[in-house]
Amino acid sequence: MPDAHEDRPAAPIADRPMSWPVVSSRDLHRDDWVVALREDRITRPGHSEQFTRLSLEHPGAVVVLAVDEEERVVCLRQYRHTTQHEFVELPAGLRDAGDEPAVETAKRELREEVELEAAHWRPLLSTYASAGITDEVHEIFLARGLTHAPRGDFEMRHEEAEMEHFWVPMADLLDAVLEGRVRQGPLVQAVLAYEVHRQRGTLEAG
Numbered sequence: 001m002p003d004a005h006e007d008r009p010a011a012p013i014a015d016r017p018m019s020w021p022v023v024s025s026r027d028l029h030r031d032d033w034v035v036a037l038r039e040d041r042i043t044r045p046g047h048s049e050q051f052t053r054l055s056l057e058h059p060g061a062v063v064v065l066a067v068d069e070e071e072r073v074v075c076l077r078q079y080r081h082t083t084q085h086e087f088v089e090l091p092a093g094l095r096d097a098g099d100e101p102a103v104e105t106a107k108r109e110l111r112e113e114v115e116l117e118a119a120h121w122r123p124l125l126s127t128y129a130s131a132g133i134t135d136e137v138h139e140i141f142l143a144r145g146l147t148h149a150p151r152g153d154f155e156m157r158h159e160e161a162e163m164e165h166f167w168v169p170m171a172d173l174l175d176a177v178l179e180g181r182v183r184q185g186p187l188v189q190a191v192l193a194y195e196v197h198r199q200r201g202t203l204e205a206g
Helices: 102-114 158-162 170-178 185-200
Strands: 022-029 036-043 050-057 061-066 072-080 085-089 092-094 116-128 137-148 164-169
Touching: 061 072, 061 102, 061 116, 061 185, 072 102, 072 158, 072 170, 085 185, 092 102, 102 116, 102 137, 116 185, 137 185, 164 170, 170 185
Parallel strands: 061 137
Antiparallel strands: 022 036, 036 050, 061 092, 072 085, 072 164, 116 137
8 A cells, every 4th residue: 555645745754853852950060171971861852761861061063085186195194192093083162162164273283283274165064973872063175275274382392292294185085994994083084075076976075
């Protein structure tokens, strides 16, 4: 028997905003930095059962896939203490400058981390880093038309002081992603999105 709703136009698939009732909330950690850990007791709508969920509050971050005229990507090697790895990454940074537009933060991070500026910017992806534990959103940009731009008086500190940057052909970086040799999430997402746009011929759109 045909489905009664099959003639209805399908709505575009999309995530939906929703908020379940919060019974109580307490900070497990909060200091002068931008990240905090909160414990909420919540219920399902229309149910009395209560349960605990942890939430890592995070201002979000920008990530820059900077590609030059030879189809090379500027990459970083950066140590991450939590995972005990030195990852191959893309230029990136926290959105900790108040209401600064994401693309302006991305421009600043590209200049500070690898001393580059770009003539052309376009959004590539917007993703939740780990939706079950944190509200962190990654705004991933494609940057083209690259030229040198001094970082000025910005000082690299802590792990950033040990970073190295280098250029990788996009094809080699894609192979490294597909073979699991590089696994840092935003880099993987950016490279795969770039390849999809390349195959569809939509890199210049947006």
